[in-house]
Amino acid sequence: MLTLEKVKNELAQYHYRYADNVVCGHTKSKIKWVIPAGSASVLVFEQATSYLFGFEYQGIHLFPVEGDWKIAEHLFLPWEEVTDFKMKGGLLENDMKIQTSNMQISMKINKVVANNPWVKENIENLKASNYYYRK
Numbered sequence: 001m002l003t004l005e006k007v008k009n010e011l012a013q014y015h016y017r018y019a020d021n022v023v024c025g026h027t028k029s030k031i032k033w034v035i036p037a038g039s040a041s042v043l044v045f046e047q048a049t050s051y052l053f054g055f056e057y058q059g060i061h062l063f064p065v066e067g068d069w070k071i072a073e074h075l076f077l078p079w080e081e082v083t084d085f086k087m088k089g090g091l092l093e094n095d096m097k098i099q100t101s102n103m104q105i106s107m108k109i110n111k112v113v114a115n116n117p118w119v120k121e122n123i124e125n126l127k128a129s130n131y132y133y134r135k
Helices: 004-012 117-129
Strands: 022-027 031-037 040-045 050-056 059-066 075-078 082-088 093-100 104-110
Touching: 004 022, 004 050, 004 059, 022 117, 050 104
Parallel strands: none
Antiparallel strands: 022 050, 022 104, 031 040, 050 059, 059 075, 082 093, 093 104
16 A cells, blocks of 8 residues: 555665655556457556656666555666656646657656655646646
């Protein structure tokens, strides 16, 4: 289960300082295939990977998580390497697109997570700090 304490403990293993600058999200789900079943169809989606995203003055940290919110690896993208960054608001999730000279990353950012008010608070903090609009 996702809790703020668990997030802080996991991030500490990577010497990442939590400062109300972390949000959670996932890869965009894509339809893998469709099975027609009479009057209805069954859609099969590719499995989405969950992430924690850490925003700071130097850049963006991407922490893929597995299972019970255990961080699997760590990727850091300095703002200098980001050629385009867009955060588009949605009803329940935001769309985040990061472009570098080598790759394009497209993710969904959760606006709320049940029993975790810190997620919404961190999103507001990041908006106020202008981290969503850095180039």
